Amino acid sequence: MPNRPLRPCRKLGCPKLTRDLTGYCDNHRHIYEEKKKERWNESDKNRKSASKRGYNTRWNKARKTYLTNHPLCVECMKEDKVTPATVVDHIKPHRGDMKLFWDVSNWQSLCKIHHDKKTARGE
Numbered sequence: 811m812p813n814r815p816l817r818p819c820r821k822l823g824c825p826k827l828t829r830d831l832t833g834y835c836d837n838h839r840h841i842y843e844e845k846k847k848e849r850w851n852e853s854d855k856n857r858k859s860a861s862k863r864g865y866n867t868r869w870n871k872a873r874k875t876y877l878t879n880h881p882l883c884v885e886c887m888k889e890d891k892v893t894p895a896t897v898v899d900h901i902k903p904h905r906g907d908m909k910l911f912w913d914v915s916n917w918q919s920l921c922k923i924h925h926d927k928k929t930a931r932g933e
Contacts, residue, residue, distance in 0.1 A: 864904075864911045873898045876917055883921035895919030899928065 816827035819835040820842075826835040832842040876898050886893035899920045904911040920928070 858906075863906065864908060872912075876914070877919060880919040882919060883924055884918050885924040886921055893921045896922050897925040899925050903933065 814829040819826045820833040821838040828835040883893045883895045897920045
């Protein structure tokens with residue numbers, strides 16, 4: 811696989827070139843890490859705990875039952891793959907709406923990879 815082209819470091823005034831995906835050279839990569847940490851902390855600051863969002867013992871029982879009845883990842887099946895599902899995903903994010911949270915028609919079985927991709931897209 812060919813190397814990425816060299817690009818100037820994103821740190822203003824730094825003359826070094828880098829191939830790093832962050833855009834920073836080795837000396838300034840810490841800037842990216844700090845910014846990433848700040849963004850994470852900012853978004854997490856107002857987030858309720860998992861149990862306050864509804865992920866409790868009742869959810870764990872419902873999740874296990876759902877996975878028993880729907881054991882395969884729906885996204886992998888669309889790709890003609892057979893992969894065990896490990897996550898019960900809310901198709902439409904419930905955002906604290908407990909009626910939507912417990913609506914079984916809003917659930918789907920996903921493997922961790924597909925769940926993480928969906929979550930990263932903000933869905």
